[in-house]
Amino acid sequence: MTNTEVLIKDPFWHSYSELVRQTVIPYQWDALNDRVKDAEPSYSIRNFKIAAGLEEGEFGGWIFQDSDLYKWLEAVAYSLRHHPDSELENTADAAIELIGKAQHDNGYLNTYFTIQEAGKQWTNLYEAHELYCAGHLIEAAVAYYQTTGKRYLLDIACRFVDLIESLFGREPGQMPAYCGHQEIELALVKLYEVSKEERYLNLSRYFIDERGQKPEYFIEEWERRGRTTIWNKGKPNLEVYQAHLPVREQSVAVGHSVRAVYMYTAMADLARLTNDSELLEACKRLWNNTTHKQMYITGGVGATHLGEAFTFDYDLPNDMAYAETCASIGLIFWAKRMLKLEANSEYADVMERALYNNVLGSMSKDGKHFFYVNPLEVWPEASEKNPDKRHVKPVRQKWFGCSCCPPNVARLLSSLNDYIYDVSNGGKAVYVHLFIGSDIRFETVAGGKVTITQQSEMPWNGKVQFNITMPGTTNELFELALRVPDWSHSKNPILKVNGEVHPYQVEKGYAKIERNWADGDTIEWMLSMDTQLIAAHPHIRANIGKTAIQRGPLVYCIEEADNSAPIAALSLAENLDLSNHFASDILGGCEIIEGNALIEDQDWSEERSYRPLQKNKKETRFRAIPYYLWGNRKTGEMSVWIRYSHSN
Amino acid sequence: MTNTEVLIKDPFWHSYSELVRQTVIPYQWDALNDRVKDAEPSYSIRNFKIAAGLEEGEFGGWIFQDSDLYKWLEAVAYSLRHHPDSELENTADAAIELIGKAQHDNGYLNTYFTIQEAGKQWTNLYEAHELYCAGHLIEAAVAYYQTTGKRYLLDIACRFVDLIESLFGREPGQMPAYCGHQEIELALVKLYEVSKEERYLNLSRYFIDERGQKPEYFIEEWERRGRTTIWNKGKPNLEVYQAHLPVREQSVAVGHSVRAVYMYTAMADLARLTNDSELLEACKRLWNNTTHKQMYITGGVGATHLGEAFTFDYDLPNDMAYAETCASIGLIFWAKRMLKLEANSEYADVMERALYNNVLGSMSKDGKHFFYVNPLEVWPEASEKNPDKRHVKPVRQKWFGCSCCPPNVARLLSSLNDYIYDVSNGGKAVYVHLFIGSDIRFETVAGGKVTITQQSEMPWNGKVQFNITMPGTTNELFELALRVPDWSHSKNPILKVNGEVHPYQVEKGYAKIERNWADGDTIEWMLSMDTQLIAAHPHIRANIGKTAIQRGPLVYCIEEADNSAPIAALSLAENLDLSNHFASDILGGCEIIEGNALIEDQDWSEERSYRPLQKNKKETRFRAIPYYLWGNRKTGEMSVWIRYSHSN
Incomplete structure (x- = not known):
């Protein structure tokens, strides 16, 4: 992939990125600081202050509460990309400094164990989310570094990863283990991509391949803990944690749906970066099962609130759905990785479906209220009075005790520019996955700098226009590949180049036009919106x-x-x-x-x-x-x- | 009510009472003795042996396990009524002797507290089911005494009731309390009816009226226990236990459905026996809410497995239904009591609906497998793989750890003769509630002994015939009141007396014919079975x-x-x-x-x-x-x- 930059200028989406910037990010900062009235407190900042020795007190919130701050920082980093804001950056820098103060000398960083269970670190990989939080720290650090060039958070993350790398593995004295909640796997890939340090990629692959191996680590550590657990009951359920089989042997999406899609995302990354065809096949099997047989029409996944989990093929009750916001966000992450493996519109179709329906629906128009669960059928009185439906809220909530979803929405919407295009083969082809008004600047194989301006009235109108500009050159050869969405299959979209209807061939769901494009060329792509x-x-x-x-x-x-x-x-x-x-x-x-x-x-x-x-x-x-x-x-x-x- | 005897001679129902006699009762005896292969053990007999000092060991099963033996004894008593069986009676006598050995000198009887929590008696009325078990002991004792004339079990029960009477009430030193699971209230009415001792009726009324009063006893004792509970979490939920309001003020069926209908049964008994119009009005309000707004078409009640409870009006999901067998049996108990208060066919309609559908369906044709939950829609794969539907079994089970339902079915089916007729006003009228082939012998006002033989091909055919015989007399004046079932409303049933079509008037759902009946009279009652x-x-x-x-x-x-x-x-x-x-x-x-x-x-x-x-x-x-x-x-x-x- 070449040096590519994408800037969203879309009437529909712009309001959302502005909402994230102007409302969601400040609101969530208030939430992290427990300043939202009538909402469940987050405790997140307070935990860091206590862990840093700046305040006295007990740990508050969930064991994985640190990740909320990390996800917020990641969203801030994306927002700052296109909207420099020194005040916000100062706030973020101060938060990062606080994180640094909470880090142990050996690199360890987790406020729960620092405050509450000193000495119990790494004794409960199954439930304690230490590597999960590390993963979100890494993602935030990579994003913040990419935007600001500041290394402080990245250094914190790398120090922690150094510790993790020394502790986990198959060498004597190491733990042959992996996290109960997948996340660090995909984060380490990002760290590799920004640093090009192979060892990060290797550590990610280690976690992926260790999962599901025998003897079962979660059972062994549970035995070592005297069979105690934090909130789960009894012997660890390996299927819920996708640790029932080596991941390469998995074919059916099972267990906690967010864990699953985060893992599949990392698998797709690794398949691509290490040319691992076995992993690729596993990804395809899991993709087909997830999206063909276990996905709601809204792009939601997870049919039961019990374990926030997949159930089985074609079991998609509308009124009992879980369809967690984070799971659809993870599905979008995964789809993006699958597109990089293979430009097949099926992946983009799912990405678009999840984005425009489940994810967008999770946030209120005011950006301050969120659904964690996204049902397809609601009877408010049943949500209130039938305990089976207690999880199905008819009204978006201000914040949640377990508030994974709102910051996840924020980081997705503020990085949406990463999901619209792929430039492949060193600038030979530009794939348009999503019809979101935006500029993409990229370099062609010949080194020409091209800007394509996409104008779209989506989702209300099906007409999309692309204008090509190439300052300093008049012609550049590249292929434009326009997605033919699944919803337009009944009528073939019409393609016009410079006002003339133009024939095109469709390959794996993309209409492809390869030519010597000239400065000022316009392409119209007219999708039926019946x-x-x-x-x-x-x-x-x-x-x-x-x-x-x-x-x-x-x-x-x-x-x-x-x-x-x-x-x-x-x-x-x-x-x-x-x-x-x-x-x-x-x-x-x-x-x-x-x-x-x-x-x-x-x-x-x-x-x-x-x-x-x-x-x-x-x-x-x-x-x-x-x-x-x-x-x-x-x-x-x-x-x-x-x-x-x-x-x- | 006069001296009345009813004997079932019905081709359809006879096979069920025979199944109960020949299969269910022996099978359940094996179950109580933990001799059913591959079924969850009952521990019931074993608990009594340990409590009696005859064996060593720990208490097994649920805290209310004693009640299974009591319910079995009650079923045995009903079965022995019409099928003397000395071997079975000997087995029952031996079990009763064992029960006697487990009783404390002061009358206390509960194997859980004797074995497991000596000294903790009466400290957790909310959950511990001591009075509930006492209630089933009383019911068994009354039935066994009525059939066999043997007082041993009745004496055990009365000694226990004496203790209970001394402990509960508003006098100084007494507990102003009631049981977390209603049952003793209706049992004490039975004890009153067999003994005519007013104090039993008063104790029942005390428990009914104490319920829901302030201060809330369950909360107080929870505070005294240091806020500990056995299996519920947190502060007692009074609504689940119908203790949220004084019962006379209740209008909506809430909470655990079996507890509710058992309580309503006792309320109806007390309304009748004490001419309590306020209680009667409460019964009618609760009846209307339960059967008009919260009942499945099968006569099942309880829409959620969480708390085995009512939810709210018109919330009757088919695939998530609880519709517990015991709740429908309790509904039948209640309907029978409402019929005694007022001969209105609506009560009998519900009784019949619950009997022929929910209750009959709960038992397999072989009498050895039972449904606890009676869904109206089943997708077996969802029952297996979607944890929300884990309670919905697609196959009847051999026995249950919490095995309240199978013995409840046995005692209902073996006492079904009590539900067919009511003879009111000292023999002035005979109400036929159910069309079940049977003989009823009763005394008219004039003292004549009349036998009515009902022949029915129900549920397959709508033709019912009654033959009247009156040995030693030729004419007797009484009213025959035949129920006009709700399912026959579209076509008026045809009544023939001695082969001639006979006009009739319908009053509260009963076709009434008052005349001087002669020996040999026949009545045909032809119900449309469209x-x-x-x-x-x-x-x-x-x-x-x-x-x-x-x-x-x-x-x-x-x-x-x-x-x-x-x-x-x-x-x-x-x-x-x-x-x-x-x-x-x-x-x-x-x-x-x-x-x-x-x-x-x-x-x-x-x-x-x-x-x-x-x-x-x-x-x-x-x-x-x-x-x-x-x-x-x-x-x-x-x-x-x-x-x-x-x-x-």
């Missing part, structure tokens, strides 16, 4: 007889604010007469979809709950809004999947 | 767009053994063409229902799970079987509620 009714695989029991509405990358839902409750009584009419228009007065402006529906008979004068069936239906209109905007009005029912009528 | 499609209240989200099939008292279901999976893909066709016939080769012989259905398109060549909707349907036939017979063939999917097609 509203589509989508069916789910017939083995997904929850969706049989139902359809979801999709328009472009956006999955739609019906909400009680627009439709009468119970919204499950609504079904799409045979004579659907769908229409869509941009409603500037709804939810800050969005494309809404309306059509004919039928409402199941609601007249029920009897006291009792059962009576002979009367097939009475009333005609009505329904209104659907983009899923990502749900839950921003009054609390009410919501559903993505809607029953449809059909003639026999 | 197959009905049933709709659920539109607020029950889970059932919108679906229908259930009912024929007579039986709710039907579709099973994978007869229909292809996923059975959710099946919907009833517009042109339904329903037919039913008795299939002697299916499940030991049952009336099956068949009709036209549509199957959602199962062709799916794509790897991914989502694609544009194609409304392809295939025509097929479906077969439904009675719900109570589900799960007796190969493991597979099952559903009570089925989607239906409809024209716009």
Whole structure:
């Protein structure tokens, strides 16, 4: 990959990156400092102060609380890339200094063990998240170094990694172990990429390959601890931690979904950087299982809150979904790595699906409220009164005791420019994965500096335009590869070059045009944005007889604010007469979809709950809004999947 | 009520009482003695032996394990009523002797505290089930005394009650308390009815009225215990235990469903025996809430496994249902008491619904396997692999660690004769609640001894016949009140007396014929048994767009053994063409229902799970079987509620 720079200038996404910059980052800083009223405290900064000896007190929050600060710093680093802000940078520098003070002389850094369990370090890899936190420290350090050029946090991270490298491995005296929560594996790859130090790559590969080997380390250390655990009960469940099999032998996504996708991300990185075809095959098997059989239409993964986990193929209950925000973010990380292995639009389709639906929907329009769980069907009274659905919140929360998701959203949205393009073969080809208005500057094989300006009205409109500028040169040979999204398959997109319809060939989901591009060339890429009714695989029991509405990358839902409750009584009419228009007065402006529906008979004068069936239906209109905007009005029912009528 | 005797002679039910007598009772005796291979041990007899000083060892099983033996003894007592069996009686006598040996000199009797926590008696009313076990001891003792005339167990019970009476109350030195699991309240009423000792009735009323008073006893004793609990976490949840409000002020069924219905049963008893109109009103309010808004069509109650509890109105998920067998049995107890308060067929309708569906379905055809949870929709793979559905077993179990349900089924089925009739006003009227072939012998107001022989082909056929015999007299005046079941409302039942159609008036759901009946009179009561499609209240989200099939008292279901999976893909066709016939080769012989259905398109060549909707349907036939017979063939999917097609 050549020296490439991407700058987002998108009307839709710009508001989000600005929200992250102006609201989310400052708000989360307040949260980390326990200054958000009526929200669960984070304790994160306070823990570092105590560990640094600057305050007295007990450790607060989860054992992995340090990672929230690291993720915030990573988001700050991305934000500073394009929005220098000396005040914010000073705040971050001060936080980094605090982190440095909490580091032990030998490089060890973890406030929980420093404050609460001195001497117990590394005795519970299964649960204690020490390497996980180290991973987030590394990611933050790499990002902060890349943006600011400041090495202080990177040095802290490297000192810790030096310690870790000495402790873990198959040499005598080392621990043949790995973390209960995968994260350091992908972080070490980033550290390798920024430093080119092979040993970081080797350590990552060691953790990946040690996982699932016999004898089972988690069981052995559990025995050594006298069979004690922190919060899990009984013998470690290896499947939950993806340690039931060597990772190269895994084919089915199991266990905690965030752990899984973080691990798969690192596997894809390693497959690429070490040309490991066995690892690549494992990645492909796991990708197919995850995205073909265990993914919600919104790009959410994880069907149960118990263990925040995958369950099994085609088990995707809408009202019990977990579909954790972090898991979709991890899926996006993974998709990005798969794209680097193979430019196949399937990966970008999933990336886009997860981004525009699950992830975007996790944050409120004000950037201060978040969903941890992203259900596809909500009945607020059930969330309140049926304990099975306690995890399904009908309203975004201010902060969480376990607040992994909000800073994860912040770091993703503020680094979104990394996900739009890939420049491959040393500048031979430019892949456009996402249609997000932006400038990409890159070098061609011949060394020419080219800027492509993408203009997009996505997600509301399917017309995308690219303008090519190449200061100091007039012609450059490269291939432009435009993704043909899965949602545009019904009508072939139209390609125009300089206003003329231009033929193209599609290879692995990308329309490819290789030519000597000239300064001033324009490319139009016109994607059909018809509203589509989508069916789910017939083995997904929850969706049989139902359809979801999709328009472009956006999955739609019906909400009680627009439709009468119970919204499950609504079904799409045979004579659907769908229409869509941009409603500037709804939810800050969005494309809404309306059509004919039928409402199941609601007249029920009897006291009792059962009576002979009367097939009475009333005609009505329904209104659907983009899923990502749900839950921003009054609390009410919501559903993505809607029953449809059909003639026999 | 006069001296009345009822003997079941029903082809359908006789096989069940014989199953209980010949199989369930001996099998459960083996279970109580830990002799059932591959089943969880009961420890019940062993605990009594240890408590009696006959064996050494630790207490085994749940804290309320004693109650299993008591419930077994109660079932034995009912069985011996009509089937004297000296060997069984000897076995029971020996068990009773063992119980006596485990009793303390002061009357105290509970093997858990005797073995495990001597000195801790009565310190945890909230969880420890001491009064609950005492209640089952009382019920067993009353039943055993009524059948055999032997007082030994009754004396044990009375000694224990004497102790309890001295300990509980509002006098100085007494505990102003009640049990965490209601049961003794209804048992003390039985003890009153057999002994006519008012103090037992008063003690029952005391427990009922103390419940929910301030200060909250469960919280106080929790504080005294240093805030420790056995298995619950944190501060006692009063709503789960129906102790959140004085019972007279309660209107909504909340909390653990078995506790609730046992309590409501005692409340109805007390309302009747003490002419307490306030308590009666509370019973009616709670009845209406429970059966109109929180009951499954199968007569199951309890929508969540978490706390085995009610959730809220119209929240009745089919695939997550708890619908515990014991809760439906308690509902039957309660319905029987409500019928004594007021002969209203609504109570008998619910009694019949719970009996023929939830309760009957809980036991396998072989009498050796039981459901604790009775779901209305099962996907076996989800039960195995989605931890949210771990409680929903697709196959009946041999025995349970917490084995409250199997002995409860046994005692209900062996005392079913008590539920068929009520003779009221000293022999002035005979109410027929259930259409179960049987003889009832009773005395009229005039002192005449009348036998009514009921012949019924229920649940397969709607024709019921009654023959009246009155040895030594030729005419007796009394009213015969025949229930008009809720499922026969669409066509008025036809009544014939001595072969002639006879007019009748319906009062509160009973067809009443008062006349001077003559020896040899015959009454025919012809109930329509049309197959009905049933709709659920539109607020029950889970059932919108679906229908259930009912024929007579039986709710039907579709099973994978007869229909292809996923059975959710099946919907009833517009042109339904329903037919039913008795299939002697299916499940030991049952009336099956068949009709036209549509199957959602199962062709799916794509790897991914989502694609544009194609409304392809295939025509097929479906077969439904009675719900109570589900799960007796190969493991597979099952559903009570089925989607239906409809024209716009």
